[in-house]
Amino acid sequence: MKTIIEPFRIKVVEPIAMTTATHRDLALKKAGYNLFNLAAEDVIIDLLTDSGTGAMSAEQWAGIMRGDESYAGARSFFRFRDRVAQITGFEHILPTHQGRASERILFEIMGGPGKVVPNNNHFDTTRANVEHSGAKAVDLVVDVAHDPKNRAPFKGNIDIAKLRSLFKEVGADAIPLVMITVTNNSGGGQPVSLQNIKDVRAVCDEFDKPLFLDACRFAENAFFIKEREEGQGDRSVSSIVREMFDLADGATISAKKDGLVNIGGLLLLRDDAVAAEARNVLIMTEGFTSYGGLAGRDLEAVAQGMEEVLHEDYLEYRIRSTEYLGENLLAGGVQIIEPPGGHAIYLDACDFAPHIPPHQFPGQAVACAMYRHAGIRACEIGSVMFGQEQPPDMELVRLAIPRRTYTQSHIDYVIEAVLEVHADRDNLRGMRIVEQPPVLRHFTVRFEEL
Ligand SMILES: *Cc1c(COP(=O)(O)O)cnc(C)c1O
Secondary structure (H helix, E strand, O other): OOOOOOOOOOOOOOOOOOOOHHHHHHHHHHOOOOHHHOOHHHOOEEOOOOOOOOOOOHHHHHHHHHOOOOOOOOHHHHHHHHHHHHHHOOOEEEEEOOHHHHHHHHHHHHOOOOOEEEEOOOOHHHHHHHHHOOOEEEEOEOHHHHOOOOOOOOOOOEOHHHHHHHHHHHOHHHOOOEEEEOOEHHHOOEOOOHHHHHHHHHHHHHHOOOEEEEOOOHHHHHHHHHHHOOOOOOOOHHHHHHHHHHOOOEEEEEOOOOOOOOOOEEEEEOOHHHHHHHHHHHHHHOOOOOOOOOOHHHHHHHHHHHHHOOOHHHHHHHHHHHHHHHHHHHHOOOOEOOOOOOOEEEEEHHHHOOOOOHHHOHHHHHHHHHHHHHOEEOEEEOHHHHOOOOOOOOOEEEEEOOOOOOOHHHHHHHHHHHHHHHHOHHHOOOEEEEEOOOOOHHHOOEEEEO
């Protein structure tokens, strides 16, 4: 069969409030043209993020009822620990309330002034936690990642030559660990090949440095490896996942992505001494080692979600539905980052609205127009998000797809709406900032239309 269907039926529904363009126009003005300021009820299709916005399965909800809320040694913790150990092979499995808590604990221990942390692309919270420790975050993604039209299969890879020259430039002593983000969220949701992880591992071995994965989308990345990497097509996704983790010394994970839950995170480690330190910080700031800031029921949901995300019919549907959105937008003349990523489609706003210069925020203008026209909420990833420090390489609008949440007709509606806004693109107007905070401005900045 050619059509890949959603491999689930719907058991519980949540109504969407249908709004009018007049209502949305007013809501947008009140929000200062910042889509983070909107009430979610004023949104028809919410593609702001795929983080914690997915639907849980009947088995996960059953786990929620079975949750053991004992303070220490809860049954739910052991189920969580054993499931994660079986999938990842790590010796030390620490639950945290979300990915950034794992990052904060890791960099409190391994970061610090004078240190330099390489990554393909640091996600914004990862960068913030590296820098908060006093260390410097350096992005070493391959150059093809910066070309939206290049359809290379693994545009999330680290450039090994750049990694080697960083070691030469700053000295191995300054580098506490090497990190790889799979898939590369800030770089268009593009995957990293198994070969690239092996090549980075070899550099780490040469300099005796640990390799960490920022593994929020480990299953999506493994599925891309199976689909695209030579010699990997006959393997199970689970075995590829295991090999990815076997190559690493540790991982930080937000379970709000491939954990298929609404809240939760993990810090995975091999080294006993680092794990002992991490447990102390965990107890001080998150909670006891058998719950780490989560309820017992949350641990049940993560244990079940980590298993479900490896079902290959789920992953085939997941990757195909993102691709379906991307290919239809491309066919309609909208430039996206090619090829489509795993969890999101990124529109090239410079191509969409070439008459709006970066300092007038073309991505924000496109995102606001999509909301006004059809109630779709997307996320600007360009000069609003990153321009406070230095102008970014690209002006993007990210349409992130929540897991198991929207059907094909919702996506058809999004395609139609984006193409209509695109047809009327000459009428898009730039934006001017009227109010902004000193850091991470995208969350609270206010604009007016020019
Ligand atoms: C979401 C995300 C994080 C942070 O996780 P939170 O659960 O939001 O704290 C870190 N890295 C990447 C790549 C992410 O996508």
